[in-house]
Amino acid sequence: MKYSEGKEKFIETWGTLGSQWGVNKSIAQVQALLLISPQPLTTDHIMEELKISRGNANMSIRQLLDWGIVYKKSVAGDRKEYFIAEKDVWKWALKIGNVRKQRELNPVLDLLKDISENTDKAKTAEEKEFAKQVKELNVFTQQLGSLADKVFLTPGGAMLFKLLKMFA
Amino acid sequence: MKYSEGKEKFIETWGTLGSQWGVNKSIAQVQALLLISPQPLTTDHIMEELKISRGNANMSIRQLLDWGIVYKKSVAGDRKEYFIAEKDVWKWALKIGNVRKQRELNPVLDLLKDISENTDKAKTAEEKEFAKQVKELNVFTQQLGSLADKVFLTPGGAMLFKLLKMFA
DNA sequence: TTTAATTTTCAGAAAAGATTGAAAATTCAG
DNA sequence: CTGAATTTTCAATCTTTTCTGAAAATTAAA
Numbered sequence: 001m002k003y004s005e006g007k008e009k010f011i012e013t014w015g016t017l018g019s020q021w022g023v024n025k026s027i028a029q030v031q032a033l034l035l036i037s038p039q040p041l042t043t044d045h046i047m048e049e050l051k052i053s054r055g056n057a058n059m060s061i062r063q064l065l066d067w068g069i070v071y072k073k074s075v076a077g078d079r080k081e082y083f084i085a086e087k088d089v090w091k092w093a094l095k096i097g098n099v100r101k102q103r104e105l106n107p108v109l110d111l112l113k114d115i116s117e118n119t120d121k122a123k124t125a126e127e128k129e130f131a132k133q134v135k136e137l138n139v140f141t142q143q144l145g146s147l148a149d150k151v152f153l154t155p156g157g158a159m160l161f162k163l164l165k166m167f168a
Numbered sequence: 169m170k171y172s173e174g175k176e177k178f179i180e181t182w183g184t185l186g187s188q189w190g191v192n193k194s195i196a197q198v199q200a201l202l203l204i205s206p207q208p209l210t211t212d213h214i215m216e217e218l219k220i221s222r223g224n225a226n227m228s229i230r231q232l233l234d235w236g237i238v239y240k241k242s243v244a245g246d247r248k249e250y251f252i253a254e255k256d257v258w259k260w261a262l263k264i265g266n267v268r269k270q271r272e273l274n275p276v277l278d279l280l281k282d283i284s285e286n287t288d289k290a291k292t293a294e295e296k297e298f299a300k301q302v303k304e305l306n307v308f309t310q311q312l313g314s315l316a317d318k319v320f321l322t323p324g325g326a327m328l329f330k331l332l333k334m335f336a
Numbered sequence: 337t338t339t340a341a342t343t344t345t346c347a348g349a350a351a352a353g354a355t356t357g358a359a360a361a362t363t364c365a366g
Numbered sequence: 367c368t369g370a371a372t373t374t375t376c377a378a379t380c381t382t383t384t385c386t387g388a389a390a391a392t393t394a395a396a
Contacts, residue, residue, distance in 0.1 A: 010279070010280075055358095127171045128206070129204055211343080349384105
């Protein structure tokens with residue numbers, strides 16, 4: 001397989017994977033591109049390489065900066081902004097996991113807790129089953145969430161490292 | 169909070185969470201509805217409750233059956249099909265995790281492996297960085313995948329249980 | 337069989353989500 | 367400052383995904 005072919009497939013597949021897991025395709029592809037680039041790239045370079053508009057490129061980069069998995073890098077004598085990806089798989093995987101856990105899972109945890117605690121005492125069969133399932137889900141997600149926090153927030157990914165060593 | 173209010177919020181939130189993680193909203197909501205229902209429900213009941221079309225309800229149910237987290241149940245003296253959700257959080261969470269791992273992550277693992285093994289020897293800086301990142305990603309996902317398989321496939325969710333007990 | 341009930345399919349409609357591109361805002365060298 | 371370079375914003379457009387509803391297929395009671 002030629003480099004260009006492998007590269008194309010990689011970027012394409014990374015974008016598809018993103019879509020399937022709720023990450024915008026362009027964003028995933030920009031990360032892929034930056035990940036395999038040895039030098040920092042400009043917005044223009046990214047636009048050209050991925051054939052996307054300036055607006056799209058800019059938004060995607062912002063999002064990646066926001067997630068903390070892409071950094072700005074200024075180049076002496078050039079006014080343009082350059083961007084470089086976090087290259088350490090462990091680091092960026094944990095950051096993505098953490099961001100998504102905090103932003104998307106935590107609100108659900110809060111709702112489950114709220115429903116568990118504040119719903120009127122169950123009387124009918126429907127109400128009892130509802131209470132039961134929400135409670136179980138609450139306990140379960142609580143535990144998973146707690147594990148996730150440990151894994152994602154332990155410095156240096158030490159927790160994930162330990163896990164993999166122990167179980168994988 | 170009233171039961172009806174809690175129920176509505178729960179179903180709504182579950183749908184939203186699904187969307188964010190690449191699961192169709194209707195599918196997630198049908199699961200939510202079945203999950204909290206003490207009896208099996210018919211397609212018509214689901215349509216009415218969630219205000220969705222017959223086609224949508226039917227497709228959603230098929231998908232859930234396909235994932236193995238909803239079962240058919242026949243009711244004596246009624247020709248209609250009834251459906252009931254897998255109620256054990258552990259069971260269905262592991263099944264969903266497993267199905268998605270196999271269908272969406274495994275192809276990526278295969279591609280990474282393929283690229284790693286079959287790409288022409290790297291010569292330029294670009295090519296070297298590409299090879300390096302793909303290799304790292306390959307190792308990393310291999311390990312994560314192996315852990316995931318253990319967690320998802322150990323009977324009775326014993327592995328996840330152990331993990332939670334140890335680390336959460 | 338026949339036929340009425342039920343389920344499935346799928347073309348087209350609607351909604352959601354992604355992308356563009358040009359105007360506005362910002363930045364900074366001179 | 368000035369103005370050219372660069373970045374950001376966002377309404378309009380395009381694409382993809384989801385959903386509908388009615389026709390076709392299937393099922394099973396009579």
